[in-house]
Amino acid sequence: MGAGASALVLDLVQHGYRSIDAVDLSAAALAQLRSRLGEGASAVRFVCADVREVCFDGPIDLWHDRATFHFLTTAADRAAYVARVGEAVAPGGHVVMATFSEHGPEQCSGLPVARYSAAALAAMFAQQFDLMHSFELDHITPWGTPQSFTHVLLHRRRDPIAAP
Numbered sequence: 395m396g397a398g399a400s401a402l403v404l405d406l407v408q409h410g411y412r413s414i415d416a417v418d419l420s421a422a423a424l425a426q427l428r429s430r431l432g433e434g435a436s437a438v439r440f441v442c443a444d445v446r447e448v449c450f451d452g453p454i455d456l457w458h459d460r461a462t463f464h465f466l467t468t469a470a471d472r473a474a475y476v477a478r479v480g481e482a483v484a485p486g487g488h489v490v491m492a493t494f495s496e497h498g499p500e501q502c503s504g505l506p507v508a509r510y511s512a513a514a515l516a517a518m519f520a521q522q523f524d525l526m527h528s529f530e531l532d533h534i535t536p537w538g539t540p541q542s543f544t545h546v547l548l549h550r551r552r553d554p555i556a557a558p
């Protein structure tokens with residue numbers, strides 16, 4: 395989610411993964427990603443969509459988001475995101491998410507962002523997901539500035555009745 399033109403999709407394809415949906419609001423970013431992938435682009439479905447409204451062809455085993463969720467700064471937008479994840483990710487599936495941490499910047503690319511602890515992220519998704527792992531890590535930008543990120547791994551419960 396919010397794939398941009400980043401190297402992750404390239405790495406996944408090179409490691410033999412198929413059935414990948416690369417979703418982004420930006421058609422330009424997806425075009426750049428397609429060009430980077432070359433022939434590997436055939437393993438990827440490019441979806442130009444807003445996460446708040448996106449639909450998938452089938453259940454998602456792994457939802458990955460680095461630095462997209464934190465751009466949603468209203469309760470309504472966050473709720474729409476959480477709902478899309480809940481609809482899309484298969485029971486037993488996982489979410490890997492990285493957002494700015496509580497020590498991270500308050501803006502990115504001139505836009506306001508929300509900042510999260512692992513506990514806050516886990517709480518957002520707690521109705522359907524359990525927190526499996528989390529850590530904070532500084533990302534060093536190309537300009538040498540550290541940006542503190544919170545990373546979480548969430549697991550979707552198979553049985554909603556087992557929810558705490």
Ligand SMILES: C[S@@+](CC[C@H](N)C(=O)[O-])C[C@H]1O[C@@H](n2cnc3c(N)ncnc32)[C@H](O)[C@@H]1O
Binds near residue numbers: 418
């Ligand atoms: C900071 S970039 C991160 C790109 C990539 N995940 C990475 O780590 O390099 C955020 C991406 O999220 C996309 N984005 C922002 N808001 C979005 C939304 N509402 N729906 C889908 N994509 C969105 C932007 O177009 C951008 O490509």
